[in-house]
Amino acid sequence: MSQQHQSPIMQYFSYDHLPQHLLYTSKPICDLAKQMDEALPPSAEKSAGLRKMLEAKDCFVRASLN
Incomplete structure (x- = not known):
């Protein structure tokens, strides 16, 4: 894997703020x-x-x- 900076859009994939049942959908x-x-x-x-x-x-x- 390359060592490059994270794409700006990646911030919108965060899931830590979601309740547990939605975390299971979002995390994968x-x-x-x-x-x-x-x-x-x-x-x-x-x-x-x-x-x-x-x-x-x-x-x-x-x-x-x-």
Whole structure:
């Protein structure tokens, strides 16, 4: 894995503030986003992929509210 700075979007994957039942939904997506952020070089495609992962995480967390 490369040693580069974290992408700014990564701040929005945090889950520590969530209640336990939502943490179980959010954490696996955060873990995968971190892995991709560390493994891939900066690019427009990486940014787009992380943005789509964030959108998916938000959807999954909202689905867990019901």
